[in-house]
Amino acid sequence: MKPSAANAAKKSVAEDAQQVLRAIELIELGARMQVLETELTLPRERMIRLYHELKGKAPPRGLLPSSADWYMTWLANIHSSLFYNAYLFMRHDAGETHLDALTKAYRVYVEHCRTAGAERLLDLTRAWTLVRFFGADIVQMAPCSRCRGKFVAYKYDLCDGMVCGACCPPPRAGKTSKAAAARAAETPEIA
Numbered sequence: 001m002k003p004s005a006a007n008a009a010k011k012s013v014a015e016d017a018q019q020v021l022r023a024i025e026l027i028e029l030g031a032r033m034q035v036l037e038t039e040l041t042l043p044r045e046r047m048i049r050l051y052h053e054l055k056g057k058a059p060p061r062g063l064l065p066s067s068a069d070w071y072m073t074w075l076a077n078i079h080s081s082l083f084y085n086a087y088l089f090m091r092h093d094a095g096e097t098h099l100d101a102l103t104k105a106y107r108v109y110v111e112h113c114r115t116a117g118a119e120r121l122l123d124l125t126r127a128w129t130l131v132r133f134f135g136a137d138i139v140q141m142a143p144c145s146r147c148r149g150k151f152v153a154y155k156y157d158l159c160d161g162m163v164c165g166a167c168c169p170p171p172r173a174g175k176t177s178k179a180a181a182a183r184a185a186e187t188p189e190i191a
């Protein structure tokens, strides 16, 4: 083997290993196949095998949500905004790549839920989908007129004087996050 070919082979072995590690990390964080297929270049069959090995079951079938409505319900909006603020920090202030920013921001979000004793409403696939909605210019970050925090909002909504769900929770908010989780489960998942 010529030196250059040897180097190329070494590089591809390293790249392959990196992709496998990425896949493992994403699967462990709860990513669905669509996330893996979009973010990684490993053959689909290998990712399905990895999923099987890690989770002890086949990856769930079904399509990803196509509507951003879920992110606008009050409690999901708070969770989504928390995640996306962390993502923006990782991406722009810390200079992380998209994938690193995604996984690190998601870990920050998970840790926050754990310390706050809050139910984790946003799964990794929803977090990933949210980043895509930002990329597609469907949503934006808009400031709350009371706390000045930034929250996920529809791109073309007029956000002047917006009050976030944390400052002004709806009356039903007292009924715990279970109701929100139930609503989340009701969200139709369409192509």
Ligand SMILES: [Zn+2]
Pocket (backbone or CB within 6 Å): 144, 145, 146, 147, 148, 149, 163, 164, 165, 166, 167, 168
């Ligand atoms: Zn607020």
